[in-house]
Every structure is written in structure tokens, then in C-alpha cells.
Amino acid sequence: AQSVTQLDSQVPVFEEAPVELRCNYSSSVSVYLFWYVQYPNQGLQLLLKYLSGSTLVKGINGFEAEFNKSQTSFHLRKPSVHISDTAEYFCAVRNTGGFKTIFGAGTRLFVKA
């Protein structure tokens, strides 16, 4: 069975500061990894994904994430956040041989002026 743990339920940060949202997963098989973002009153949209290749993945809006297989982590980072980055962020995992995606509980990012 697979599981995803987002280690912080809420992350407050000041505008222009760096941020890291942490995600750990467990799986006995190879996985694909995703980060989705949900802006207030909207659906989820893909931020970035790791399928294979380089472990550093760049996504939209200046976000990036690093896949660390030994630590089974896929932390999301941004060097300088904006007010508009305030949203909920979901880490998700899917095994490479199937379709089912498991989501973490989400991390609420609050960017303060």
C-alpha cells in the first residue's frame, strides 16, 4: 500500500521569503510524484511532476521539487514567494504500473505582506 505524508498542515511565510513544503511517501514499488495547487474556491491544477530522469523538477510559477529516493521525499520549494502563492498544496503519488493516485492531506501556504 502507498501513503503520502505532508509534514506541515499550515505554513505561514512573509512575502519574498523562501519556502519549503515537505512531502514524504511510502511505497514498495516505483512511483510517479506530483504536486498540485488549489487556489481558494477553485479546483486542483498540476504544479509539477516527477516521472523519471533528473531528480530536480521545475514547475509553474517558479516552484521546483526534488525527488530523493533514499529518503522517499519530494519536497516543494520556491526561493521567493508572492502573495498570490497563497493556496493549498497537495503532494500525490501514483505507482508506475497503475492509475490510482494517493493524495496527502494538504499544506496551506499563507503568504503575508
Place this chain on the structure above:
Amino acid sequence: EAQVTQNPRYLITVTGKKLTVTCSQNMNHEYMSWYRQDPGLGLRQIYYSMNVEVTDKGDVPEGYKVSRKEKRNFPLILESPSPNQTSLYFCASTGPPSYEQYFGPGTRLTVT
């Protein structure tokens, strides 16, 4: 434009009154899912479908039904809604090559 549509976006109903939430995708995806989102619990899969006439239970299927008679449509049916089904519901579809999920805008359901 690739999209997943859901209707209605908001619904307030009473206990026991059957309802259907529609979902449609225009990407010719074979795999579709329904999720519910509750605070602190993330997204939990209710039902999924691998293709037309192929559906299966997800993690929280109790009280829900689905059907997949056409590839593009995947309605969610609540035959006798109860207050514990008050939630935000998302339909999603996925397909090759990356199998990322494409989500609908969500349906906020309140059962009184």
C-alpha cells in the same frame, strides 16, 4: 481546450433526496475518478472507472454510486444523501502519457 466540467457547482439538499452530480471530460481519457475533499483529510477517492462499463470502489464508496455508459461522462449518484456526505466533490480524468490528473472545478454539496 482540455477540460473537465462538473454540474452543479453548488447544491443544497435534504436528507434522503436522490441527487446526481454530472462530470464530463473532452480529452478521451479512459480513467476517471471521483474524490471528496474534507478539511484535514485531503482528497479521498470515492469511485473510479478504468473505461466504459468498468467501475470500482475507491477508499470511501459507502453511500455513493457511479456509472460509465460513455467514455466522456462519469456521473456520481447519491441515492439517499445524509449530512455526513456534506463535502466538496471533485471529478478527475487522467490519461497518457504522464497520467497527471485533470480536475473539474468542484461541486460543493450541503445535505441538511
